[in-house]
Amino acid sequence: MQQAAIHDFLTHFFTASGCTLLPVPDSDVLKVKLNKEIDKLLMNRPFYWHYIEQTGGTPETATLVFRTDDKAEEGELIHFGSPRLHQIFDAALKLAPYIRLYQNLPPQSSSALEPWLAINAKISYKCDLKKDRICSIGLQLINGTLIDGFQDILDKLPLLPKMPDYCYTLSPLIRIGSGIKRIETFLESVLKSEPTGWADDAGKRWARDQELLDSFYEQQDPKPETYFQEKEAIREQYQPRILVQFINAGLFYLKSSTFLPGSIRDH
Structure with a gap:
């Protein structure tokens, strides 16, 4: 039940943030194409974004794959206590606390x-x-x-x-x-x-x-x-x-x- 709640939270967070959810065959896997704002918050690439903004280049945002079931083969396992989930909690507070x-x-x-x-x-x-x-x-x-x-x-x-x-x-x-x-x-x-x-x-x-x-x-x-x-x-x-x-x-x-x-x- 806890992992299902995490999956629902991630789906809601990335959808509300304007990211793109990509199709996956496994219901325990979430694949998301980040937009610029979320990429900056989650991917820790300040030099990349500085270069893109200084040169006017076309950015390529990251695609993340999460799995909430340790039996799934694809993606980063995310659960309560995982650093990535805490990072997303912090991002949610910065973006839209209300x-x-x-x-x-x-x-x-x-x-x-x-x-x-x-x-x-x-x-x-x-x-x-x-x-x-x-x-x-x-x-x-x-x-x-x-x-x-x-x-x-x-x-x-x-x-x-x-x-x-x-x-x-x-x-x-x-x-x-x-x-x-x-x-x-x-x-x-x-x-x-x-x-x-x-x-x-x-x-x-x-x-x-x-x-x-x-x-x-x-x-x-x-x-x-x-x-x-x-x-x-x-x-x-x-x-x-x-x-x-x-x-x-x-x-x-x-x-x-x-x-x-x-x-x-x-x-």
Whole structure:
């Protein structure tokens, strides 16, 4: 599931950035022809671009091939923790930390579009081991409906940078700042309800190594500085913590009844 989320994120990122997705026979492989802007951000070729711009030459942007399944034969394996994925996260922050889009509806539909605030974040579970996942949460800014996995909905909707003809937007009743706080509270409650076995296991390994350290220095009183340094290193290695890193956010004007039938109707 995590690899599928990465594949969806990459598809969305490169498409929204104006790059060209090239056909591939394997659904776990993504082949993309970069445009100039993304090539500059990802390929680390400052001298090449300086030469092209100084001479007026025709640039040849790079083509990248990614695979999200280690069984696939073609492409660079990309996963949580891989340097390339972190590089793309950083590029997404530089390019478009915030976006505003409208759902494309049939002509003359005369529909009301409701405001949704969406936030994408990376959640990292850290101890002596590490696990990452992407979280996408959407908040309807009129009635407060919250949806976890909101990016999956957005990926299925046709979106435009300007409002389609014959449509109009409804004014939000929930301010953006208040909406962000609601999403933060929701995410905190989700994290608190998750199983803590990974943290409990880390605590046991922490106690084991601390016991070994104490036994090594048990004849020394007072303890030397090296003891406290090693004790702190053990704490830093094993202490369980959850980090949430913002990726991007957007304001989306959508006809909710097209993806939540029976839940939210036109106002």
